[in-house]
Amino acid sequence: MISYIIRRLIQAVVTLFLITVIVFLVMRLLPGDPITLYTTEVLTPQQRAELIEMYGLDQPLLIQYTSWISDVLRGDLGMSPTQGRPVNELIARNLGRTIHLGSLALVLGIILGIPAGIVAATRRGKWQDTAATLFANIGICVPIFWLGVMMIYLFAFYLRVLPSHGYTSPLVDFGLSTKQLIMPVICLALFPMASLARQTRSSMLEVLRQDYIRTAWAKGLSERLIIRRHVVKNGLIPIITLIGLQVPRIISGAVIVETVFSIPGFGRLLMVSALSKDYQVIQGGVLVAATLVVLSNLVVDLCYGWIDPRIQYT
Amino acid sequence: MTFLLKVDNLKTRFKTELGLVKAVDGVSYYMREGEIIGLVGESGCGKSVSQLSVLQLIPTPPGEIVDGEVVFEGCDLLKFSANSPEMRSIRGGKIAMIFQEPMTSLNPVLTIGQQLTEMMESHLNMNREAATKQAIELLNRVSMPEAARRIAAYPHQLSGGMRQRVMIAMALSCNPKILIADEPTTAVDVTTQAQLLELMREMVVHFNTSLMIVTHNLGVVARYAQRLYIMYAGRIVESGTTKDIFANPRHPYTIGLLASVPRLDEPRGRKLVPIDGLPPTLINMPPTCAFLPRCAYRVEKCQHEPWPELKLTDGQHYTSCYVDTREK
């Protein structure tokens, strides 16, 4: 078990390192004047030469990388040319709202999606299964931005019950905050919910096919006991990994949802920066997003190791 | 003479995308108290399915028990639905079954202790403490070393042989009248095989349980079973005492089986004679004898007549063949 933890930690660190390398290379090697990484203004040749020296763009790539990575490790992600503020400050200001939104969506997806999958598997072929499966299958086909737009039309304009945009901290005005979050959270939660329902169903069905379930039946145990103790416990193990997989999806979805609902979060920051070619923010944002994903995968794997006795006791 | 279990004309079918499979096509047998019976046949002949049908463990959309009676202690079990409390109390409580693959037949996320005690808590209404004590006792009885410690172990920490012992312990935990062992030794090595079979015989004697060994391995039943049923393509083709069948096999299939197995008591240099051909697919079978294509004793009659019924030849020995194979 200890060796498992250590191995996973090392893997995470290596992955993060490689991500920095990839991001660095992608940013430097793609077409275009490398100076545009640092500024969006039009420059005179002299200004350009000055800036190149200042940012060390004439140095060999390896030197550039080491100086960049040492900044990053100290928390310095550069300065945004379009907004004139340090990137880490911009991200820190906005990340909280995204995490708030994202966590709500993830929780909603889990508490609706997983039980739906379990019900569908245990009532296979009956109407509960058909309904849940159909809902889940359609759920993974819905474009998030479109759903947002349609919901805005229905609830904000037609029925006038919800605000069409904006974000308020729940600490400031809980009621307004909730109203503003209902639509974005539902939009963001739909795909994870549907995906989890589908995967839970197939995981449970896979477990139901196993020999040890046949043994459980042969022991004359009640259906409820079998489901609760034998099926669900085994079936949930792969689902944990799946929950981890939802984190990058939610980050991706947040970009869209925050744009549609004008929520000033991390996702919208990335979006705006992409449009204005603010590469410093994009670069920093990619690093932060990837770090979140790696961390969540690590947490998930550790949980997995803790729950599956085959890993715990080897 | 009252039978503990009498199965009469059991028929189980499966609807598959390739057609209707008559996995069990009119199987009848009986068991008495304290007997050890062998059900022998190759893969796909329906022997496992027949036992699963007794306990109604057949997955029911593709499968269906369409006919027959399973009379246990005077009561036809097929009258009860598969999920009924009556069947549930029979399973594990009165008739227990152990399966072939010890690797996958135990739940990997529960300790052995939990898997042992849940049966006793369920059937015998014991509390956790008493059940745990009993579980340790059972593990000792099946010669599991360090039973008290192993109670908290997970299946993956045990070897195949030990897992099979756990399965046996589990099966016997509620003192069933019948233990069905479906290919209990196929997945373990030869030495462990012998140990497990000895163990099962001991248990049978100690608990006065009847034992049904389902296997394709004649060697296994030769030593331990008192009576044999030979199965082919969903039906019983020969039945009798073990001694009798080994000494005077009557059905061509049985003869073929015995000829293809090496024996210590036969002259050196005798060639092993495999049975020609392949086992039949059980879909859309013709009404004639299923062994016909591979039979060395076939006569004209076999081509036209339907598969023969089991006929008494002598003593308790039955066979389903038109030909008197003693003449060849």
Add this chain to the structure above:
Amino acid sequence: MIREGAVPAGVMEVPPPQSEVRRIAKVFFSRKVAVVGLIIVVAWVLAAIFAPHFTPYEPYKSDLDNALLQPSREHLLGTDLIGRDTLTRIIYGSRIAFMICGLAVGSAALIGSALGLVAAYYGGILNMVIMRLVDALMSIPMIVKALLIAALLGGGITSIVLAIGFVLTSVYARLMHGVALSVKERDYVTAARATGAGNLRIMLYHILPNSIAPLMVQMTLQLGFALLIEAAMSFLGVGMSPPAAAWGSMISTGYEFLISRPILCLAPGLAIMSLVFGFNMIGDGLRDALDPRLRGTL
């Protein structure tokens, strides 16, 4: 009933001879959803190919006199802000959808598989480096990756195809890697090598055929995903931009008139959903049909 399941092992030891393709087709077509999906996709394909025949209007010609009309008999879905018939643009939009998704998924599959195959086959450090890189790439959320590439490359079809392809590549690398690893150790590969088969031959004749089934399943499922990403990107402004009749960008331009003409947003969205649904259901159906172990479980 909870105990439904597959036919127990041993009941059908010797299946009657039947062509593999026939069997796959039979299982596939027995699933209603898969058939529905196939019909939907085929319908869209036909619409894309024969677009000019279905539509009396031009998708790109403006007709300001008829701008922003309600759905009527002449214009079944109304017109947009410069008078173009919505239905026509949706049908033409399917061309863009297929083209982008097909190219993106195709190139991702090609490059990703090659990477995964080479990594698994040659093993060692190359394997470690490539697969760790793939892991690292998969840690970056998809839209974020797509934004990155799109921002760097500007707009336009090439950059979108590259961006989406970049996003999808890792899946194929992993897939091929897994298949190659397992096949590599099989006895028949050792036998082939013993008879002098070269590396390329082994890769093409042994590993590749084993991977076709899971590859096809993934590709179909990813087509739906690619479409969703493309639509999102077009909506956000980093994908296809007007006047292209891309469904995502239609929704983005239609947003302005959401209150008065919601159909401008509703219709393209439904188009996206239907095509994605079609792809997904085919993918599911293929997965069921091609993997005999899963028979009877989905």
